Amino acid sequence: MLHHRFTQRLQRLRRRGLHKSPILWVVLLGVFFEVVVHCLRFRVPVPSRELDTPFYATCQEPEVNAPRENAAIVMLARNEEVEQARHSVDSLERHFNQWFKYPIVFLNDEPWSKEFIDVLNATTSAETIFEYVPKEEWLFPEWIDENDAKASIKAQGEAGILYAGKETYHHMCRFFSGYFYQVEALKKYRWYWRLEPDVDFSCAITYDPFREMARHKKVYGYTIALWEEKRTCPTLFRKVSDWKESQNIASTSMWKAGITPSWVPWPFRSSLSWFSHRDKYGDGWNTCHYWSNFEIADLDFFRSERYQSLFRMLDQDGGFYYERWGDAPIHTLAVNMLAQPHQIHHFADIGYRHDTFYQCPANAPGGQLPESKTLNKANESWAPEIEGGVGCRCECDGSRTRNIPNFCQNRLRSPNTMSRPWSTWFQEWVFF
């Protein structure tokens, strides 16, 4: 009887045209509002004041005699990279360390050659320390089946995943994600500046970034943010977000800046979690990360039990070998989960190049200290000054400050800046 009435009703509806049914419209509106409410939960609030600006936007007279922070510059390199290592240390020396003389710790998974030690020691006026990472901290951990892992690495290489065919690259990413923070030679320091072979600095850094990080209670500083190569880490985000949930860690606005909420309505949304780069509710990760080959950060943050237990969980999982998890997305997810927006600093004033990507700010008008004897000894000429520039004696022409799409930069900065380009609003909801 009921069934009969229902079919009658359906036939009537069909005759009138389904689109004229008010019930259908109510249901559709309900679905639409549910999706909108869901997406709004991930909205990154605009802060009521700027939470992160450059520490200085003009040249400073370097305070060569001021007290220093308990900090070191750290480079992981190999003996055969002596020329690339020299290039980076020389660039940092000319643009910064000739005034500040922070010690440089060199790490290697093999004993250093005399040539490397002599060349690098002669390249800087600062103290140099040459350390060796023990094999048990560098190679496969005992719970990883070496043959399986090697076969997987080979397959990843054949699939053309960036750097994934190189075994040492996997060891390196794992090292920088975890054991790096336990290295004996770094135990006595509070802050580190990560330096990679073959990079260039292109502006003078005339203040002490460690001191400013400490003074502004920052924990993490970066220059460049970009998208991760998705095929390197298909299961990483799910594992980190599940861990976050298991630890009852609330989503900060930094965490939300990494999420692209799903437009699929309830109750179908969570079925999206079958796909990569999504959490168990079906919401996506935009893969934006701080490019960790440049970092100025607080060692204590990464030495904390919280971070180390996250690392241990990931290490046990094996994704450093069965996938090619990079230390950059891991540092980023951890920082964005555990730090507050005002604790993260974008060094917009530091000119930096690694590989083909660079950031190079324009020079601040009237801020170049043309009379400074100290600075003139380093370089008397600099590129033109441009309105809005934040750099000190930068060598690039200022017409293009970055050669990377701005999406990730804007997205990861959105929790701590009041200026949000309209394009970010659009991208944040529509793209993924």
Ligand SMILES: *[C@@H]1O[C@H](CO)[C@@H](O)[C@H](O)[C@H]1NC(C)=O
């Ligand atoms: C570096 O050179 C300085 C001065 O020439 C020397 O005193 C120091 O022992 C050297 N350091 C290393 C690690 O070789």
Ligand SMILES: *[C@@H]1O[C@H](CO)[C@@H](O)[C@H](O)[C@H]1NC(C)=O
């Ligand atoms: C000095 O600045 C010029 C122009 O900005 C640049 O081309 C040159 O490489 C710099 N020289 C040094 C020693 O840094």
